[in-house]
Amino acid sequence: MSSYFVIGNPIDHSLSPLIHNYWLKKYGINSTYEKKKLEINDLEGFAEEMRNSETINGANVTVPYKNEIIPFLDGLTAISDETSSVNTILKENGKLIGHNTDATAFHETLNKYSLLADSVLIIGAGGVTPSIIWGIRKLNLKGKLYITNRTKEKAIQLVKKLTPALNPNSIEILDWGDVPNAKLIVNTTSIGLSKNDNLPLDFENYQNNKNCMFYDLIYNPKETKFLINALKRGNNIMNGKMMFLLQAKQAFNLWTKVEAKIDDEILKIVD
Ligand code: ATR
Numbered sequence: 437m438s439s440y441f442v443i444g445n446p447i448d449h450s451l452s453p454l455i456h457n458y459w460l461k462k463y464g465i466n467s468t469y470e471k472k473k474l475e476i477n478d479l480e481g482f483a484e485e486m487r488n489s490e491t492i493n494g495a496n497v498t499v500p501y502k503n504e505i506i507p508f509l510d511g512l513t514a515i516s517d518e519t520s521s522v523n524t525i526l527k528e529n530g531k532l533i534g535h536n537t538d539a540t541a542f543h544e545t546l547n548k549y550s551l552l553a554d555s556v557l558i559i560g561a562g563g564v565t566p567s568i569i570w571g572i573r574k575l576n577l578k579g580k581l582y583i584t585n586r587t588k589e590k591a592i593q594l595v596k597k598l599t600p601a602l603n604p605n606s607i608e609i610l611d612w613g614d615v616p617n618a619k620l621i622v623n624t625t626s627i628g629l630s631k632n633d634n635l636p637l638d639f640e641n642y643q644n645n646k647n648c649m650f651y652d653l654i655y656n657p658k659e660t661k662f663l664i665n666a667l668k669r670g671n672n673i674m675n676g677k678m679m680f681l682l683q684a685k686q687a688f689n690l691w692t693k694v695e696a697k698i699d700d701e702i703l704k705i706v707d
Contacts, residue, residue: 439491440469440691443482443505444498447473449656452496454705455684459696467493467692476504483508486525487532494691495525496684502538502563509534518601519566524687535690538564541682542571549674551649553620555579559635560624561591564653566598568624573602582618584610584637586625615639621666623652628660635662644670655680655706677706 442452448471456469474482479501486492487510497505502521506512509522510531516522522534546552556572558565561583572581581602585591591609595602610616615637627633642648650666653676663673681698688696 437491438467438493440467440494440496441472441492442469442496442498443472443474443479444501445473445475447471447498450498451680451706452498452684455681455702456688458702458705459688459694460692463692463694463696465692465694474501476501479505480508483525483532486527487530493527494687496687497523497525499563506534508532515539515570518598519570520597521563521567523683524690526690535687536567536570537683537686537690538679539567539570540686541679542568543574544682544686545674545678546571546575548678551620551651551674553577553579553618553649555582555616555618556620556622557582557584557616557618558622558624559584559637561585561587561594562624562626565594565624568622568653569598569602572620577606579606579619580616581607582610582616583607584612584614586612588612613637615641617641619648621648621650623650623654623660623662626654628652628654628657628662631657631661633661634665639665639669642666642669642671646670646672648672649674652676653679658707677703681706 442450450471453469460467505522512534516534516536519536521536523538524535526533583591627635649672651674652660652662654660655675655677666673685696
């Protein structure tokens with residue numbers, strides 16, 4: 437019997453145990469998946485416990501530790517290294533390897549829904565943003581990649597770190613409040629998690645634009661103000677539900693080698 441965990445703080449809201457335990461049962465795998473709330477000082481101990489444990493085979497890492505866990509791991513995939521972000525730990529021959537299935541899941545949603553945008557606006561420059569940029573970079577974007585963040589300096593530093601992997605000519609860092617025309621507009625900030633949160637950006641130039649997609653990484657609430665307002669303007673919208681499910685599916689596959697299905701039951705669990 438093996439066990440898996442999702443570590444983070446807070447962790448109560450996490451839907452990952454429901455998803456993974458559903459799949460473990462469905463595919464007849466005798467394992468458990470549990471939440472574990474950790475303080476930052478517990479990360480090293482958790483990694484050590486996992487390394488030495490006969491039973492802990494893998495873990496998910498969630499906010500705020502996707503970057504903080506890195507020093508305690510034995511290796512990183514190229515994507516985790518590039519994005520400085522680990523959401524999945526796989527134990528291989530006693531070594532803890534950090535993977536980033538957020539980035540690959542975002543890329544998969546872009547492909548799945550043919551969101552092959554030719555210009556993209558990313559809002560935010562937090563921990564998840566490099567994963568989103570990674571997914572977009574894989575599209576071989578023809579147009580511009582715009583980034584805007586309340587704290588512009590954070591966006592500048594983030595792009596600087598990623599520049600070797602990006603074509604610097606295709607990126608433009610905008611002042612907070614500047615809203616260009618783009619085909620795909622992605623909210624990577626935490627604004628929207630509370631129902632009344634609203635991004636202080638003016639999207640008036642998108643009125644009646646049916647050829648653009650407003651994408652919010654948040655999936656709870658299902659429709660943030662960012663998405664509700666986009667719908668009212670006549671834009672297309674998508675929330676972060678499919679990306680969340682795909683990152684879980686990819687983690688599950690890394691641990692168990694089973695290709696889990698995103699079926700109606702799972703879609704209901706996340707609803
Ligand atoms: P992290 O993801 O690194 O934990 P965070 O504090 O959760 O960071 O913030 C994620 C993103 O939400 C950041 O882009 C942050 O903007 P700043 O870099 O300016 O802090 C953005 N964000 C959070 N609250 C915001 C607010 N009230 N207005 C605008 N942006 C906000």
